Amino acid sequence: MKLHTISINNLKRRKAKMAFLTIGLMVGIATIVTLVTLTGSMSSDIERKMDEFGANILITPQSNGLSMNYGGISLGGVTFDQREILEEDLAKIKTIKNSKNISAIAPKVLGGIKVGSHDVLLVGVNFDSELKMKQWWQIFGDAPKGDSEVLLGSDASKVLNAGPGDSIKIKEETFKVAGVLDQTGSQDDALVFASLPKAQKLLGKEGKITLAEVAALCSGCPIGDMVTQIAEKIPDAKVSAIQQVVEGRLKALDQFKRFSYAMSGVVIFIGSLIVFVTMMGSVNERTTEIGVFRAIGFRKSHIMRIILLEAALVSLLAGFMGYAAGMGGAKLALPFMAESKNAQLVWDSAVAFGSIGLALTLGLLASLYPALHASKMDPTEALRAL
Amino acid sequence: MALIQINNVKKSYTSGDDVVEALRGVDITIEAGEFITIMGQSGSGKSTLLSVLGGMNHPTTGEVEMAGVKLYQLPGEKLADFRAQNLGFVFQSFHLIPYLTAAENVMLPLAIVKMSTAAKKSAARRALERVGLGAKLDRLPNQLSGGEQERVAIARAIVNNPHILLADEPTGNLDSKTSEEVMALFRELNEAGQTVVMVTHNPENGSYSDRTINLKDGMVVMTNA
Numbered sequence: 278m279k280l281h282t283i284s285i286n287n288l289k290r291r292k293a294k295m296a297f298l299t300i301g302l303m304v305g306i307a308t309i310v311t312l313v314t315l316t317g318s319m320s321s322d323i324e325r326k327m328d329e330f331g332a333n334i335l336i337t338p339q340s341n342g343l344s345m346n347y348g349g350i351s352l353g354g355v356t357f358d359q360r361e362i363l364e365e366d367l368a369k370i371k372t373i374k375n376s377k378n379i380s381a382i383a384p385k386v387l388g389g390i391k392v393g394s395h396d397v398l399l400v401g402v403n404f405d406s407e408l409k410m411k412q413w414w415q416i417f418g419d420a421p422k423g424d425s426e427v428l429l430g431s432d433a434s435k436v437l438n439a440g441p442g443d444s445i446k447i448k449e450e451t452f453k454v455a456g457v458l459d460q461t462g463s464q465d466d467a468l469v470f471a472s473l474p475k476a477q478k479l480l481g482k483e484g485k486i487t488l489a490e491v492a493a494l495c496s497g498c499p500i501g502d503m504v505t506q507i508a509e510k511i512p513d514a515k516v517s518a519i520q521q522v523v524e525g526r527l528k529a530l531d532q533f534k535r536f537s538y539a540m541s542g543v544v545i546f547i548g549s550l551i552v553f554v555t556m557m558g559s560v561n562e563r564t565t566e567i568g569v570f571r572a573i574g575f576r577k578s579h580i581m582r583i584i585l586l587e588a589a590l591v592s593l594l595a596g597f598m599g600y601a602a603g604m605g606g607a608k609l610a611l612p613f614m615a616e617s618k619n620a621q622l623v624w625d626s627a628v629a630f631g632s633i634g635l636a637l638t639l640g641l642l643a644s645l646y647p648a649l650h651a652s653k654m655d656p657t658e659a660l661r662a663l
Numbered sequence: 664m665a666l667i668q669i670n671n672v673k674k675s676y677t678s679g680d681d682v683v684e685a686l687r688g689v690d691i692t693i694e695a696g697e698f699i700t701i702m703g704q705s706g707s708g709k710s711t712l713l714s715v716l717g718g719m720n721h722p723t724t725g726e727v728e729m730a731g732v733k734l735y736q737l738p739g740e741k742l743a744d745f746r747a748q749n750l751g752f753v754f755q756s757f758h759l760i761p762y763l764t765a766a767e768n769v770m771l772p773l774a775i776v777k778m779s780t781a782a783k784k785s786a787a788r789r790a791l792e793r794v795g796l797g798a799k800l801d802r803l804p805n806q807l808s809g810g811e812q813e814r815v816a817i818a819r820a821i822v823n824n825p826h827i828l829l830a831d832e833p834t835g836n837l838d839s840k841t842s843e844e845v846m847a848l849f850r851e852l853n854e855a856g857q858t859v860v861m862v863t864h865n866p867e868n869g870s871y872s873d874r875t876i877n878l879k880d881g882m883v884v885m886t887n888a
């Protein structure tokens with residue numbers, strides 16, 4: 278017989294009340310776990326998607342030029358001292374300090390060329406890395422395989438009057454149109470895509486590239502640092518970060534995070550109130566019992582230990598159950614909340630220990646006053662019989 | 664030297680605008696091994712006197728000395744420790760803890776004592792055997808009759824071998840046959856050397872004690888040997 282025997286046996290006797298307290302606290306913890314896990318999983322999903330198809334660093338030739346572009350209307354430009362980027366320079370990108378954060382490099386060569394009677398912009402790309410970066414591309418037909426196949430933008434397809442399976446002639450050379458892009462609403466609609474080596478040859482730019490897009494993994498990767506590191510390796514190129522897309526998505530997520538924290542605060546407050554009211558009610562119901570304890574010589578600290586141990590046991594149980602229920606809730610809600618259907622649930626041990634720790638802290642803090650109240654009970658008044 | 668010395672104890676309460684004087688200068692001396700019954704009508708102050716004697720109710724003035732210790736001069740929780748080590752209580756409504764078995768209820772005063780669990784169980788079994796309930800160690804209070812519950816309460820009061828056993832109307836909720844059995848048990852404990860102070864309103868219980876102290880309006884009016 279020890280003090281904890283009293284706490285445990287009391288919990289067993291007051292099953293309904295303790296179940297109510299456990300469920301109340303559990304729902305609170307589960308809500309917090311769900312919100313935190315959902316936020317974490319959605320962040321991770323967005324970062325993963327940005328990793329997959331977000332080119333977030335652009336490498337272009339260094340030039341002393343003035344762009345004559347206003348509101349999307351280009352009036353040409355004044356460019357002088359234009360330098361080229363050599364294809365072999367791109368290998369240097371893999372040697373930067375943060376090279377492990379680079380998921381794809383997509384080099385491009387651009388140049389105007391005549392197809393029949395039409396002037397078109399030919400883009401030489403590495404189809405593997407290009408398709409990895411631009412997962413939103415919908416291709417009617419197939420992706421080009423080999424140097425003799427091309428891919429047409431939707432507008433280019435109309436202008437050249439060529440569809441999948443047709444042939445077009447560029448500089449006396451015949452190319453098969455492997456596929457046509459669905460309308461993207463971007464500059465891609467007007468382009469003719471060919472393999473990089475073939476385009477370099479057709480444009481007379483062997484071994485040279487016009488620009489390169491780099492997709493960097495964004496979970497904690499310092500894009501700014503990477504830009505500096507690449508610029509140091511390729512001094513002749515202009516390296517810049519594409520921030521807007523990332524920032525827009527992160528801003529939306531940040532708002533959701535703030536909402537989650539606010540919700541968690543409200544839930545913590547309600548949870549504390551439930552614990553406080555239930556424990557206070559339990560103490561008041563046990564007035565006689567506490568009077569007996571005091572009469573037979575229990576110190577105030579002994580009474581507090583009994584009450585706080587009960588609160589701790591219930592809180593721990595609520596913490597474990599709340600974590601399990603919260604993760605279950607997050608798993609169910611994630612497909613509806615995340616942008617991609619295959620978003621992964623993030624299992625974070627910090628959330629597990631944090632939720633159990635939070636339940637315990639919450640339970641103990643909310644029970645502190647009831648425990649103090651119980652310990653200060655006058656045994657004579659508590660017993661009334663004496 | 665007397666085991667208990669009560670000197671000019673007064674106790675007053677405020678009830679709204681009124682001041683109620685429950686004890687008006689009580690002087691009592693109790694020797695070790697005595698069986699004392701305190702009698703009086705409702706409101707005579709007998710229960711207040713028992714709670715003052717039990718170290719649970721500070722007197723307004725006066726002194727209570729027990730086994731050479733001035734109770735109400737003990738600091739802080741030392742008074743609780745004194746109760747745990749020297750006093751045993753039997754309450755009118757038994758006040759057993761409903762979710763603890765008979766043995767666990769008896770072990771309650773030992774929950775705060777540094778002793779092995781085996782020693783605590785053995786002490787509880789001995790106390791329950793002494794009150795004739797050795798076969799009902801694992802029963803919950805609601806599985807016991809009123810008389811048996813009273814016996815468990817007595818076993819709880821004596822499990823730590825207190826100097827003084829204080830009982831408040833222990834037969835108040837029992838039928839006459841069970842009351843006689845319980846009073847016989849108190850007598851038996853007293854004959855074994857236990858000092859007993861009992862508050863009762865039943866004159867028949869007085870026949871079991873060595874001395875009866877009669878209270879009226881908060882004052883001792885008569886002491887019968």
